[in-house]
Amino acid sequence: MFERDEEMAAGLREALERPDRAQFVARVLAAIESTPAQPWGWLERWARLGIAAAVVMMLGVLMLSRATAAPATGDDVVLASVDSTRRATTAFLLAEAPPDPGLLFADVVGVER
C-alpha cells in the first residue's frame, strides 16, 4: 500500500520539472550575493534569550515574594476580602452624599481607618 508508485512518480516528476535549471541557480546565487550580511544576528538571538531569562526570573521573584510576604493566605482571606468589597460597594451605591475622597483613597490603597 505504501510502496512508491514508480509509474506515477515518473510522470509527476516530469510534469513538475522546470526548465532553465542553470538560470535558476544563477538567479538564486545572485540574490544571495546581494543579501546584506547580518552582523547583528547574534545580538537578536541573545536578546531573545535575555528576554526569556528575564521573564523566568520575574516569575520566580513574584512567586518567591508571594510565598514569603503573605503568611495568612487561604480561602478565608479571599472570602473576607470579597465580602468586604461587596459591603463597601453596596454602601457606596446606597449613599446619598458623594463619597469622602479621603475615605475612597484609603479604601483603594487598602489602608484601614
Added chain:
Amino acid sequence: VARTLAGDRSAFGILVERYADQARRVAHAALGNGDDADDAAQDAFLRAFTRLDQYDQRRPFGPWLLRIVSNAARDRRRRLNVRRTEPLDPGLVGGGARPDADAVRAALHERLRQALATLPERRRLAVVLFDVEGYAHAEIAAILGIPEGTVRSEVFHGRRRLRELLSDWKEE
C-alpha cells in the same frame, strides 16, 4: 552548511545546486504555476540562507529546506492572492480527445498537473514528497508539520484520486 556559517557565501551554492530541482518541483506542486514556483523556491533559498544558524546540523538538510519551501509557497499564494483552484475542464482531466502522438507526452504532463491541482495543497504535497522526492512519512510529517498518520492518509487518498482522474488515459 558549516562553511556558509563561517562566512563563505559561495559554499551555499553547493546546497542550491543540490536542492534546486527538489525545491522547484515541490513549489510547483504547491502553487501550480511554474513562474510563481520559481519565485517561491528562490524566496525559500534566501530564507534558508539567512536562517542557516537555526538549522540543526545533526538532521538532514532536505526536509528542513523543503519545510521552508512549503511555507514560502504558502506565503506567496497569500501575497499574490492566487485564485483557488477552479473546477477543471472535464475535457482536460476526465478524458478529452487524445492529442496526436507527437504531443502525447506533453499532454500527459499537462493532465497530471491538472489532476494534481484538484487535490488540496497538503495532499498534493504529501504525494509529491513521497512518490516523487522519495521522502519517508516521518520526514514528510516534519516538512508539513502534521502527524505521520495524517501523511499516510493524505498519500493514500491523493494517489487514489490521481488514479481515478487518470484512469482513462492509462486504459488508452
